Amino acid sequence: MNKILAIAGVVIKELYRRKDFYVLFVLTALITLVMGSATFFNDPKIVRYLVEVCLLLIWVSAIAIAIGTAARQIPAECESRTIFPLLAKPVTRAHVILGKFLGCWFACGIALVAFYAFAAIVRGSREAYWPMLHYFQASWLHWMGLAVMIAMVILGSLIFSAPSANATICEIIIVGILLLGGHLDTVALRQPPPLDLITYTIYFFIPHLEWFDVRDILVHDQPLIKWWAVLGATAYAAAYTATFLFLAWLIFRRKPLNA
Amino acid sequence: MEPILKLEDLRVEFRSGALRHNPKVALRGLNLEVYRGEIFGFIGPNGAGKTTTINVLLGFVAPTAGNAYLFGVNVREPIARQRIGYLPELTYYYKFLTVEELLRFYARIFGIPRRETDRRIDQLLRLVELEQVRNRPIKTYSKGMQQRVGLAQALINDPELLILDEPTSGLDPIGRMKVREIIQRLKNEGKTVFFSSHELGEVETVCDRVGILHEGELRTVGRVSDLKAQFQTDLERIFLKIIGYQLNT
Amino acid sequence: MRSPRVHYLILLLLVVINFTLATVLDIAAQAWTRRGGTDLLAILLGDARRIFSAHFFIKADVYFHAGYYPSIFDLTARPKDSSHMAGDNHAHDEEKCGKAMQFLGRPTDWIERFGRNFAVTEHKHLNSGKEREILPWLRISASLDPHRIETYTVAAFWLRRTLGKPEQAEAFLREGLRANPDSYELLHELGCVYYENYKDAARARNIWRLALEKLELQRGKKDEDELAKYYHDILLRLARLEEDQGNYALAADYLEEIIERNAAPNPDLLRTQITELREKASTRH
Ligand SMILES: Nc1ncnc2c1ncn2[C@@H]1O[C@H](COP(=O)(O)OP(=O)(O)OP(=O)(O)O)[C@@H](O)[C@H]1O
Numbered sequence: 119m120n121k122i123l124a125i126a127g128v129v130i131k132e133l134y135r136r137k138d139f140y141v142l143f144v145l146t147a148l149i150t151l152v153m154g155s156a157t158f159f160n161d162p163k164i165v166r167y168l169v170e171v172c173l174l175l176i177w178v179s180a181i182a183i184a185i186g187t188a189a190r191q192i193p194a195e196c197e198s199r200t201i202f203p204l205l206a207k208p209v210t211r212a213h214v215i216l217g218k219f220l221g222c223w224f225a226c227g228i229a230l231v232a233f234y235a236f237a238a239i240v241r242g243s244r245e246a247y248w249p250m251l252h253y254f255q256a257s258w259l260h261w262m263g264l265a266v267m268i269a270m271v272i273l274g275s276l277i278f279s280a281p282s283a284n285a286t287i288c289e290i291i292i293v294g295i296l297l298l299g300g301h302l303d304t305v306a307l308r309q310p311p312p313l314d315l316i317t318y319t320i321y322f323f324i325p326h327l328e329w330f331d332v333r334d335i336l337v338h339d340q341p342l343i344k345w346w347a348v349l350g351a352t353a354y355a356a357a358y359t360a361t362f363l364f365l366a367w368l369i370f371r372r373k374p375l376n377a
Numbered sequence: 378m379e380p381i382l383k384l385e386d387l388r389v390e391f392r393s394g395a396l397r398h399n400p401k402v403a404l405r406g407l408n409l410e411v412y413r414g415e416i417f418g419f420i421g422p423n424g425a426g427k428t429t430t431i432n433v434l435l436g437f438v439a440p441t442a443g444n445a446y447l448f449g450v451n452v453r454e455p456i457a458r459q460r461i462g463y464l465p466e467l468t469y470y471y472k473f474l475t476v477e478e479l480l481r482f483y484a485r486i487f488g489i490p491r492r493e494t495d496r497r498i499d500q501l502l503r504l505v506e507l508e509q510v511r512n513r514p515i516k517t518y519s520k521g522m523q524q525r526v527g528l529a530q531a532l533i534n535d536p537e538l539l540i541l542d543e544p545t546s547g548l549d550p551i552g553r554m555k556v557r558e559i560i561q562r563l564k565n566e567g568k569t570v571f572f573s574s575h576e577l578g579e580v581e582t583v584c585d586r587v588g589i590l591h592e593g594e595l596r597t598v599g600r601v602s603d604l605k606a607q608f609q610t611d612l613e614r615i616f617l618k619i620i621g622y623q624l625n626t
Numbered sequence: 627m628r629s630p631r632v633h634y635l636i637l638l639l640l641v642v643i644n645f646t647l648a649t650v651l652d653i654a655a656q657a658w659t660r661r662g663g664t665d666l667l668a669i670l671l672g673d674a675r676r677i678f679s680a681h682f683f684i685k686a687d688v689y690f691h692a693g694y695y696p697s698i699f700d701l702t703a704r705p706k707d708s709s710h711m712a713g714d715n716h717a718h719d720e721e722k723c724g725k726a727m728q729f730l731g732r733p734t735d736w737i738e739r740f741g742r743n744f745a746v747t748e749h750k751h752l753n754s755g756k757e758r759e760i761l762p763w764l765r766i767s768a769s770l771d772p773h774r775i776e777t778y779t780v781a782a783f784w785l786r787r788t789l790g791k792p793e794q795a796e797a798f799l800r801e802g803l804r805a806n807p808d809s810y811e812l813l814h815e816l817g818c819v820y821y822e823n824y825k826d827a828a829r830a831r832n833i834w835r836l837a838l839e840k841l842e843l844q845r846g847k848k849d850e851d852e853l854a855k856y857y858h859d860i861l862l863r864l865a866r867l868e869e870d871q872g873n874y875a876l877a878a879d880y881l882e883e884i885i886e887r888n889a890a891p892n893p894d895l896l897r898t899q900i901t902e903l904r905e906k907a908s909t910r911h
């Protein structure tokens with residue numbers, strides 16, 4: 119475990135020494151604040167549109183950070199040959215995968231805390247309303263969703279040779295799932311015979327990332343999600359993450375390292 | 378005496394291309410034993426298979442046939458690498474870290490306690506003379522400084538066996554001399570060093586035994602003094618002779 | 627990965643700054659140009675802005691339903707018009723709208739069933755001042771497509787009704803009238819502002835009369851039922867106004883006109899009211 123955490127630590131250090139995160143955060147904050155200074159019909163109490171814009175930017179930024187970091191990790195290790203002194207230590211390839219995953223995931227978690235704190239402050243300053251449990255549920259589920267995405271991207275980085283190709287493909291898949299994942303069953307009903315079965319199979323096998331996107335609950339001030347459902351979604355995310363990481367390990371284990 | 382490093386009929390083939398025929402044979406049945414306290418020089422022309430041998434020892438490349446052991450443990454087990462230090466042929470380290478952070482990271486992987494880590498880092502940075510720059514990111518270092526970072530990271534776990542792939546490449550004469558001194562000092566501490574090199578003069582001065590590799594085959598193994606006595610000439614000429622290079626004198 | 631995405635975000639930031647400046651400077655801008663700060667968006671988006679405008683109008687409806695809204699895969703369950711968003715008989719509309727929007731059938735599999743936990747699954751309308759949350763989207767929608775009449779009427783309805791901002795409602799309606807000078811719907815709503823909020827019967831009467839004239843212009847051009855509905859609404863408003871002012875005979879005339887135009891859903895009710903009004907008128911003389 120110590121080895122995994124050590125590897126994760128390097129990933130986190132890398133992330134906060136690069137400028138990406140700060141740039142995304144500052145841009146998100148600026149866009150939100152500028153948007154917040156817009157006046158609509160001279161009514162300063164209007165706030166939901168602002169929460170929505172802010173959360174949308176948070177989602178976009180978090181996905182960009184997660185995919186960007188995860189897609190780079192292992193290819194960069196091989197490219198700069200840092201993987202060799204690392205694997206020459208008593209470290210297995212499983213340690214490397216887990217370390218890289220945890221590093222990306224923790225780093226994203228830190229970023230999420232900053233992002234959601236910002237969103238909460240923006241909203242609180244407007245209407246003195248602090249639904250802390252809502253923020254917790256939303257950011258927790260968001261984080262769990264990111265775990266699945268990161269594991270998926272790490273798996274992709276071992277399948278596709280170019281990190282940029284992998285990032286693009288993963289981005290399309292993730293955004294596709296977020297937008298359509300929950301409706302594939304409806305789509306399946308409208309397809310002709312062979313296609314409907316295929317669509318339905320896809321529907322059952324893809325990770326349903328759209329569950330982890332509960333921005334609507336936050337924006338529209340809906341009641342809290344049932345805690346058992348949050349727990350269930352967490353377990354679901356853990357299962358998919360484990361599956362992707364296991365597949366990644368199977369591939370990585372046999373991958374020759376071109377010395 | 379139990380050998381620290383042992384190769385048994387080691388064979389490595391690289392299959393490239395989709396059809397997988399016509400594999401490139403990098404090593405053809407290598408047998409070698411290296412004992413505790415020895416400095417072993419592994420020499421051979423470019424493409425002889427030195428780096429490939431070292432890659433097998435570190436588990437980067439799986440042997441096509443045969444076995445390799447470190448401390449009697451098959452190299453497939455990660456635990457075999459607990460007591461070794463390795464300096465790769467060409468490497469860049471995590472550029473965004475400082476040398477101190479890099480060493481701390483590797484120390485953590487070995488599970489070295491914190492206080493011991495601090496002590497070793499101070500000692501190693503003094504040894505490789507990187508104390509002045511310990512808080513600067515590695516990307517600001519020169520090539521020679523990076524090579525010394527490599528040496529420091531290879532020593533962080535106080536290894537019993539050091540595997541060095543061309544440790545002096547890219548260093549200036551003073552740097553080379555320093556590396557030779559370090560190797561000598563390690564020998565005095567009772568460590569074992571296995572290193573590949575093209576610098577025959579250097580091999581001649583520091584090594585107890587040498588192995589000459591050519592086209593994936595180990596042509597000669599022996600003490601430097603024995604070889605010299607046998608061939609009645611210096612190591613450079615022995616080397617050229619063994620690899621079949623005709624001197625036109 | 628850094629550069630392209632960051633560039634998009636910077637572009638977005640610039641657009642947002644422009645847009646915000648436009649909203650902030652809106653009042654000043656109206657003095658300079660007739661269309662205010664919307665030109666920039668119009669130029670940037672070209673004709674696509676009409677599509678975006680429709681999107682933002684729907685967004686307002688989504689907000690009005692606090693996120694409970696059918697996706698593009700349940701188009702049939704979408705509300706057909708915006709009347710539920712701004713209607714006088716509120717409670718009734720909510721019930722009707724809720725019936726129409728039953729797009730969440732029984733879940734067919736566990737994924738759907740479990741997924742419902744993370745979505746909004748209850749039909750409700752915003753109330754007690756929360757309606758203000760739909761306004762930004764209507765404002766944006768109007769900036770993108772100034773010819774969408776409902777945008778103005780829905781926004782004005784809430785501004786004057788629950789949010790206590792009749793001046794804002796009036797300003798927005800007037801903005802709509804500048805782009806759509808012949809709109810009887812906007813005049814109808816504007817008359818309400820004058821009558822109900824400003825208690826200015828004289829001007830309300832003029833505006834509603836003007837609305838009737840504009841309505842007359844549309845005869846034969848628009849759907850009869852649609853026109854009949856507005857004839858009914860505007861005439862009824864005028865009738866009530868005259869009744870309140872004590873002009874019972876005039877009020878009765880307006881009611882009769884509703885019947886003449888076949889615009890009354892329940893003419894018998896109107897007839898009894900007409901006789902009552904006629905009686906009151908005769909007793910006063
Ligand atoms: N990944 C690989 N795929 C195919 N062939 C390889 C691969 N790695 C090494 N080889 C081949 O194996 C042979 C041995 O290479 P190796 O790198 O071990 O040589 P070397 O002795 O270290 O040479 P140098 O002194 O140049 O470092 C070479 O002919 C090389 O072309």
Ligand SMILES: [Mg+2]
Pocket residue numbers: 427428429466
């Ligand atoms: Mg080599």
